[in-house]
Amino acid sequence: MRLLHTSDWHIGRTFHTHSTLEHLGAVLGALVTAVREQSIDVVLVAGDVFDSAAPSTAAIELFQSALQGVRHAGAQVVLTSGNHDSVTRLGLHAEWLGAAGIHLRTRWQRLDEPVVLGDDDGEVLVYGVPYLEPSLLKHEHPDRRLASHEDALRFAMDRVRADAAARGGRSVVLAHCFAAGVPAGDVERDISRGGLDLVPASVFDGVDYVALGHIHGRAVLSDTVRYSGALLHYSFGEAGKPRGGWVIDLGADGVRSVDWLELPVPRALRVLEGPLERLLGDPALDAAADCWVKAVVTDRVRPTDGMRLLQRRFPHCVAFEWRPEQVDDGGTATYAERVRGRTDTEIVADFLALMRGGEGPSEFEQRLVTDLLAAGEGAA
Template sequence: MRILHTSDWHIGRSFHGHSTLDALGSVLSVLAAQVREHEVDVVLVAGDVFDSAAPSAACYPVLTRTLRALSDAGAQVVVTSGNHDSAARLGFQAELLREGIHVVTDPLTVGTPITIDDRFGPVHFYGIPFLEPALVRHLWPDAALRTQADTIAHAMSLVRADLAERGGRSVVMAHCFAAGVDATPGVEREIRQGTLDVVPLSAFEGPDYVALGHIHGRQQLSPRVRYAGAPLHYSFGEGDKPRGSWLIETDAAGCVSAEWLDLPVPRALVTLTAPFDELLADPRFASAEAAWVCARYTDATPQLEPMRRLQARFPHCAAVVHAPSVERADDAATYAQRVHASRSHAELMDAFLVHVRNGEGATKSETALIHEIVAERAAAEALA
């Protein structure tokens, strides 16, 4: 059986204020084409289908078109809910979907598989929707569910108990933060606090393959436990990570092989670091002019209207960061001392500039302007 493992579509998520719906729709259409090309039997979507519990109306057609395209390409589809999804909204129409599209959002279905046959017999797909301990512990009062690790461990105990009776090959889908993940800070709005909600890899013992979601970058935790990541780049921290999905093939004995299928990147993400004038004019940055750009300028002082000026060269500049190459030590005490020592308004203004501009005081032209303003103010006060 050929299985395509994808996750974290985040339909409706914006990128620094820009809609991603069109870009995501185009990438997911390629995913459907890959399903047809590789004769995929089952597509697994391991959570975070939507980016919000209350997605906008424009998000639903993207999901509908994609599910229809995957089905038309010849695959059955199994979808589980993630921490960003509303399980109720995602699951309410599950019974209305066409045959072969399965949406798993009800915690009480954990341990009951969706069984799909191939020429070797049945493969049991166990979907585990995102399980928030506070919201599901009343369903299993004897399980003492305090953490994400507890809920996954309990869900997997139900899976293993069912599988012991059924026998055969099996695949599990879950949406969590598993131990051993190399996560880039800021890539995902974390569901964990400290290490309380990290799920040990041992929790997933048993099934032939575990398709995980939640981490946005491709990860292999073991030959049988993997993250596929998101189909789009949703932050600059993800910019160097490939986008795609895992093509998993299982044989008659349940042994799996994996192949990575790349997805196109509609617009590259780059982070540029240089002095501001170089960002505006240096030819070495020409290749970034069509990309999403995060510009980090290293000048000692902040620039005036940096975003507007940078977008004249980089129309898709989405973030600007002032990152001085040299940080000068300063604190409130020394600033207070400079203010106290200032004998004139001009000296006071210069002390302020030194404080807010990383140690750089007034330039010669700024000093002249300050003296001119102070003199005009003094003259006005004298006439009053």
């Protein structure tokens, strides 16, 4: 049996206020083509299918189109819910959709009820473990310690392993969590590192393959415990990281091979850094004209109208940061020591120099400050 492990589609998410639906549609179209060409039997989606608990009509339509494409390409689908999804909305009509080869696992009460699939080597049990809130489980199981996500996942995996042992066959688990061993830069925006959200990868021992979601960069925690990452880049911290999914071939004794399936990046991310004049005029940056661009401007003085100027050259420049190369830290003297014996005009000039990395007021600014101080003294 051949599986394709994906996660974190985040249908409906924006990128710096820009819709990503068109780009995600292109990626999902490429995914459907890969399903057909590589004879994928099952597509796994390990949570955060949508970016919102109340997705728009356009987001739902893209979701339906993607599922229809995968089914027409010959694969079944198994999905579980993430922390961005509505358990109720995503799980709506789960029973009917299961009969059509689209299997939704969003309720924690059913996490030990597998989707039972089969090939020439026997049954494959696919378990969907949704994003688990320990507080929700406590009310149903007051006799068990459920204070953290690790507690909740251990509870879930105990039930999964018990069911798998009773049924026999190979087992695959989809889970949406933050497992230990993921690089800091790959952590999704609303995860707290450490503390109650951290789950040791050993929690998933005893399963043939674990398809994890929640982290936006691909990661290999072990040969059989992996994150596939998101289908699109959703922050500049993800720039340059591949997008795609893992293709898992299951043999009679478990995982036979795992290979990376590269999916297209409709618009690449570029972080450009340097003085504004160079960013606007350097021919070497021409290739960034069609990219999402974050500009880090290093001029000593913050440029006037810098974003507008950058967008003339880079139409998809969506983020601007002023980070001067030289910054005057003001030394160790206190404010009272720095201003003692100085005129108001000199104090303003020193303040501007401090804020601008050493660049004091221009002649126009100097005249303006002098006039304003004189007007203030006259009013007093």
